[in-house]
Every structure is written in structure tokens, then in C-alpha cells.
Amino acid sequence: MNRPQNPFRATLGSTPPYLAGREDEIEDFENALDDGPGSHERISLITGLRGVGKTALLNAFESKARERSWWVISETATKGFTERIIEALYRMSDEGSETHKKKISGIGIPAVGSVQFENVVQYQPKVTLRSALTEFLERQEERDRALNQSPVGLLITLDELHYHRREEAIEFGTVIQHLVREDRNVAVAIAGIPQSIKPLLASDEGKNPVTFLRRANRIDLGLIDGQDVRRALKDPIEDAGFTWSVEGLDAAVEACGGYPFLIQLIGQQCFREREGEVITEGSVAKAAVVARRKLGQLVHESALADLSAVDRTFLAAMAVDDGPSSMSDIAQRMEANAQYVGNYRRRLIDAELITSAGYGFVDFELPYMRDYLRKHVVVDALSRRDDLKN
Ligand SMILES: Nc1ncnc2c1ncn2[C@@H]1O[C@H](COP(=O)(O)OP(=O)(O)O)[C@@H](O)[C@H]1O
Ligand SMILES: [Mg+2]
Structure with a gap:
């Protein structure tokens, strides 16, 4: 029997099967x-x-x-x-x-x-x-x-x-x-x-x-909206003669966070984890773990390598939070004054790694950056410092 080819292209520099939102x-x-x-x-x-x-x-x-x-x-x-x-x-x-x-x-x-x-x-x-x-x-x-x-x-x-x-x-x-x-x-x-x-x-x-x-x-270039992500996941699978379950597709769109590389990484892994002809919610759950790991290796690691040690400390201080971080918390965690921390905020916004999330708050731009930092950078030390102060 012929083994079907994976329709997605999870390699930097490759042309995707469907170029979404451009x-x-x-x-x-x-x-x-x-x-x-x-x-x-x-x-x-x-x-x-x-x-x-x-x-x-x-x-x-x-x-x-x-x-x-x-x-x-x-x-x-x-x-x-x-x-x-x-x-x-x-x-x-x-x-x-x-x-x-x-x-x-x-x-x-x-x-x-x-x-x-x-x-x-x-x-x-x-x-x-x-x-x-x-x-x-x-x-x-x-x-x-x-x-x-x-x-x-x-x-x-x-x-x-x-x-x-x-x-x-x-x-x-x-x-x-x-x-x-x-x-x-x-x-x-x-x-x-x-x-x-x-x-x-x-x-x-x-x-x-x-x-x-x-x-x-x-x-x-920024993130792609949900409708376009959906199409970029759906069309290549259907063109290859397979289908998504309704919940499976919803979960996959969600997991991509609008980020083009994730469309390919998630899509590729989902195809591998399909159950028969169908990609289910279960396939997506397994796929997302692998996709995130690859994203960390291929994107987060290099993005962090471009930064200075203080930039990275700033990001690590943000990763302590589960959502947007307040600038005053960041300053406290970094044990630095507002002006100093403000300079790094500017730098990281310019680098498009973080965005402003309302007055006095910032958030990560890249999906799963927080998770990556938590796993790989010394966030622990910073959150312990937080605990001691509280
Ligand atoms: N608009 C898009 N829709 C779907 N997949 C995309 C889109 N743009 C890029 N990709 C896929 O995302 C990955 C990264 O794209 P790439 O062009 O290499 O990014 P960059 O050059 O910005 O680092 C590749 O696997 C590519 O096929
Ligand atoms: Mg490139």
C-alpha cells in the first residue's frame, strides 16, 4: 500500500501548501x-x-x-x-x-x-x-x-x-x-x-x-486570524483525502495561536497522529506536545540567543505570570528601578518579542514563549524571590 505523503511543510523557508492570510x-x-x-x-x-x-x-x-x-x-x-x-x-x-x-x-x-x-x-x-x-x-x-x-x-x-x-x-x-x-x-x-x-x-x-x-x-508580518488558520489546516488535509473531526479542528486552530510556523508544525504532527482517516481531538493533543517542543528548538532558542542577558532576565521575569505581566512586578523581580526596566521594555517591544497589553502591562508576542522560558530559563529563581517578598 502507498503511504500517503504529509501535506504540511514544517521547515523554515519552505513554501506552505496553503499560504494563509497574505x-x-x-x-x-x-x-x-x-x-x-x-x-x-x-x-x-x-x-x-x-x-x-x-x-x-x-x-x-x-x-x-x-x-x-x-x-x-x-x-x-x-x-x-x-x-x-x-x-x-x-x-x-x-x-x-x-x-x-x-x-x-x-x-x-x-x-x-x-x-x-x-x-x-x-x-x-x-x-x-x-x-x-x-x-x-x-x-x-x-x-x-x-x-x-x-x-x-x-x-x-x-x-x-x-x-x-x-x-x-x-x-x-x-x-x-x-x-x-x-x-x-x-x-x-x-x-x-x-x-x-x-x-x-x-x-x-x-x-x-x-x-x-x-x-x-x-x-x-504578524499573526494570522483564526479563519485563515482554519483554512490552512483544513484544505491540505482534505485535498490529501483525509478529514478533521469538528473538535479536532477547533483544538488545532486554538493550538496554533495564529502563528504560521505552528500551522505547519501542528498540521504535520496531527497528520502523523491521525486515527484512520480522521484527525481527532486526541490526535491534536499528542501533536501539540511535539509541535511545541520543535518550536522551542527551532524558534524560541534562536530568538533568545539574539538577546542580551538582561533582555532574557526581563522575559524570565514575565514568564512567572500566567498572563500579561505588570511592569511594577517585573521591576520588583529584577530588583531594578522603573526607568531601567522601561528601557528593556522598549528594546523588547522593538524586537517584537513582547507587546504592550494595556497600561503598565506587557505580554509575550510568540505563542508558547512563556512555556519555553519556564522550562529552559531560570524562572524558578525569580518566582522564589517573588514568594519570599510576598
Ligand atoms: N501564511 C502562511 N500560512 C501557512 N504557513 C505558513 C505561512 N507563512 C509561512 N508558513 C510556514 O511557516 C514556516 C515558517 O515560514 P518562513 O517563511 O520560513 O518564516 P520566516 O522566514 O519568517 O522565519 C514554514 O514552514 C512555512 O511553510
Ligand atoms: Mg526566513
């Missing part, structure tokens, strides 16, 4: 591609916590561009990404018309492979990101005119941008700004976690701020 963002981006150079959403900056679906959205943008026969360069912003974009332009120039309906031919960049070494040293002009992109786009424009076809653009996606790459980000941004100013047929979508992006947006003492990022269309 229709507006995708539609805006599609409109920008169709509207032509100058539309604001053509330069988009996606921010949000780990597992909220930034990479999945970049993937969706890419497929919308490909549907329109656009060229797509998909990069991660690790060291040397500008060089790699140049290399991608070379490769695409070599691509034959068989693979791409609207091909461009013979990009003007010297063909390194066919030139003698001495000649390269003597004659090859320095290929900059700007010259490579300009050349590529100009060739495509010529081609579009010659074939009398609708203009073919170029989308560059850049995932996991980090302020550690500030220099390259500035170089990249400056080039893109020029291209936009020249009305070139280009679009750029960049993604990163808030902590990595925010320092790039802040203007800092006379240094060149990455203005193009500040002007970009901001897409701040």
Missing part, C-alpha cells in the same frame, strides 16, 4: 509589478519574527514575478551577496531562449570564459553591481522593443538582511536607488527580523543611512 500583501506586490516602474511596492521590506512567514512571502513574490516572465534573482544577504548578484546576472545572460520566453542575448559584460588571461588583466573593465545591472536591464529593454513585447522586468529578493551587512546593504541600496530613478524595470523585496533591520533604518550620526530601505514599502 492575500493583500501579494496583491499589492502584483499590482506594483503590473503598474510599471515607480510603483511604491516595487521596493518592499518585509519584517517579522522568525517563523512568521517572511521567506514564504518572498517565495510567493518570486512566483508572481515568474508568472509574468520576469527574471528573478533570489539571494540571502550573507557576505558577498552583491558579488553573487553579479554572477547571477552573468548566468542569466547565458541562458537560452528555450528556458525563457523573453530572453536577452549577449549581455555586454566581457565573457570571462572566452578571453585570454592577459587580456582580462589588461582590458576587462571593473564590473560593478551598477554596471552589470544597468547593462542587463538595457539589453532586456532593447530586446522587448525588438520583439515588440511587454517589458520584462527583474526581481531581486534578498532574505535575512542583517545590519552586520551594512556596507553591502548601502552599496546595494545606492545602486537600486539609481535604477529606480532611471525608471528601470526592476523590483526588490528584502526580508529580515526586526532586530536585524531596525538599526539599518535608524539614521545614525552623519553616516550614510540606507535611505532606500526607509522609503521602502514596509510589510510587517
Whole structure:
């Protein structure tokens, strides 16, 4: 008998079977591609916590561009990404018309492979990101005119941008700004976690701020509402020929807390725990335990690793409570004054790890962060300190 394949994709960076609750963002981006150079959403900056679906959205943008026969360069912003974009332009120039309906031919960049070494040293002009992109786009424009076809653009996606790459980000941004100013047929979508992006947006003492990022269309990805979560759990299961019990689906939606990564983790585990053809409340109860453990390993652990020791202490002080925490309790548990604790509150809100929950109260942003902290960080010591004082 054939073993049925699990319909969910519980891996960071994977495209989910059903991309829930991002229709507006995708539609805006599609409109920008169709509207032509100058539309604001053509330069988009996606921010949000780990597992909220930034990479999945970049993937969706890419497929919308490909549907329109656009060229797509998909990069991660690790060291040397500008060089790699140049290399991608070379490769695409070599691509034959068989693979791409609207091909461009013979990009003007010297063909390194066919030139003698001495000649390269003597004659090859320095290929900059700007010259490579300009050349590529100009060739495509010529081609579009010659074939009398609708203009073919170029989308560059850049995932996991980090302020550690500030220099390259500035170089990249400056080039893109020029291209936009020249009305070139280009679009750029960049993604990163808030902590990595925010320092790039802040203007800092006379240094060149990455203005193009500040002007970009901001897409701040958050949690997904219950209706969309329900659909994202239900459709893939039914498409695979299985069903949810009514209580099972309710329990699963609840367990996801609107968080995209959990939709995949919970969905995947539920499928494994199904009883015959049906996913029951019992399946969900078993699945949730495993899903939460994986979430801890894959998301909470890295989210906490990005923080300072005091940030973590602040979160641990919150985890003592079963619901929102009052700032005065936190100050007491940390044995610190209100101003000091207030600074850390600000930092953690900026990092989108906590949210304000009414006047003087804060709460966790990520589902199950509290449980994770209770299990893995020294919350005990802080709650004992609390008990002693009470
Ligand atoms: N809108 C969504 N609906 C359902 N699942 C999603 C959605 N967005 C992302 N996912 C899934 O959640 C997980 C994390 O998504 P990913 O794009 O890697 O997050 P990020 O890049 O923000 O860390 C992946 O398994 C992905 O398939
Ligand atoms: Mg990602």
C-alpha cells in the first residue's frame, strides 16, 4: 500500500501548501509589478519574527514575478551577496531562449570564459553591481522593443538582511536607488527580523543611512486570524483525502495561536497522529506536545540567543505570570528601578518579542514563549524571590 505523503511543510523557508492570510500583501506586490516602474511596492521590506512567514512571502513574490516572465534573482544577504548578484546576472545572460520566453542575448559584460588571461588583466573593465545591472536591464529593454513585447522586468529578493551587512546593504541600496530613478524595470523585496533591520533604518550620526530601505514599502508580518488558520489546516488535509473531526479542528486552530510556523508544525504532527482517516481531538493533543517542543528548538532558542542577558532576565521575569505581566512586578523581580526596566521594555517591544497589553502591562508576542522560558530559563529563581517578598 502507498503511504500517503504529509501535506504540511514544517521547515523554515519552505513554501506552505496553503499560504494563509497574505492575500493583500501579494496583491499589492502584483499590482506594483503590473503598474510599471515607480510603483511604491516595487521596493518592499518585509519584517517579522522568525517563523512568521517572511521567506514564504518572498517565495510567493518570486512566483508572481515568474508568472509574468520576469527574471528573478533570489539571494540571502550573507557576505558577498552583491558579488553573487553579479554572477547571477552573468548566468542569466547565458541562458537560452528555450528556458525563457523573453530572453536577452549577449549581455555586454566581457565573457570571462572566452578571453585570454592577459587580456582580462589588461582590458576587462571593473564590473560593478551598477554596471552589470544597468547593462542587463538595457539589453532586456532593447530586446522587448525588438520583439515588440511587454517589458520584462527583474526581481531581486534578498532574505535575512542583517545590519552586520551594512556596507553591502548601502552599496546595494545606492545602486537600486539609481535604477529606480532611471525608471528601470526592476523590483526588490528584502526580508529580515526586526532586530536585524531596525538599526539599518535608524539614521545614525552623519553616516550614510540606507535611505532606500526607509522609503521602502514596509510589510510587517504578524499573526494570522483564526479563519485563515482554519483554512490552512483544513484544505491540505482534505485535498490529501483525509478529514478533521469538528473538535479536532477547533483544538488545532486554538493550538496554533495564529502563528504560521505552528500551522505547519501542528498540521504535520496531527497528520502523523491521525486515527484512520480522521484527525481527532486526541490526535491534536499528542501533536501539540511535539509541535511545541520543535518550536522551542527551532524558534524560541534562536530568538533568545539574539538577546542580551538582561533582555532574557526581563522575559524570565514575565514568564512567572500566567498572563500579561505588570511592569511594577517585573521591576520588583529584577530588583531594578522603573526607568531601567522601561528601557528593556522598549528594546523588547522593538524586537517584537513582547507587546504592550494595556497600561503598565506587557505580554509575550510568540505563542508558547512563556512555556519555553519556564522550562529552559531560570524562572524558578525569580518566582522564589517573588514568594519570599510576598
Ligand atoms: N501564511 C502562511 N500560512 C501557512 N504557513 C505558513 C505561512 N507563512 C509561512 N508558513 C510556514 O511557516 C514556516 C515558517 O515560514 P518562513 O517563511 O520560513 O518564516 P520566516 O522566514 O519568517 O522565519 C514554514 O514552514 C512555512 O511553510
Ligand atoms: Mg526566513
